[in-house]
Amino acid sequence: MNSFGTALIASQKNAVIPEEQNLFGQFVGDWDFDWYDRIGAHAGRHAKGEWIFAWVLEGAAVQDLFICPSREERLVNSQPDNEYGTTIRIYNPQTCAWDIFYGCTGEATRLEARKEDDKIVLTETGDRKMKWIFSEITKDSFRWQCDDTEDGVTWKTYRELFAVRKKR
DSSP states (O other), X not given: OHHXXXXXXXXXXXXXXXXXGOXXXXXXXXXXXXXXXXXXXXXXXXXXEEEEEEEETTTTEEEEEEEESOHHHHHHHOOTTXXXXXXXXXXXXXXXXXXXXXXXXXXXXXXXXXXXTTEEEEEESSSOOEEEEEESOOSSEEEEEEEXXXXXXXXXXXXXXXXXXXXX
């Protein structure tokens, strides 16, 4: 498997991605997060997780591992709907957007990402009733939220996380 990892992981961004479109390079590294699910519901939930981002495919894409609860937390607080997923974000020079695929056991989601003001908005490409938004982005922290809509006009946040870069 060493050859797979060596061929997959890149050390830096590829020049095919213009610097002004380098939305996800800032997240490369390891993060801890607090996850809040089913906000406003009677059975809301909190979990600690980890998120690992890396340049891949000769630096033309950013891939991550989303682990919730974190590997450490699973030892003491395993949950029935643990999530261990991956996202691949590939810059598309024809659309000047990022084509995105997220997958975990039992789920596969396609999204498209664009910068909107100081946020990065990932919109589901199917029925467009879900958005994931990166906001409050600093070098060492960010907020990530999931907004859903029934009518395409009114959006409500049902899930969010607050991430902090791991100390090296």
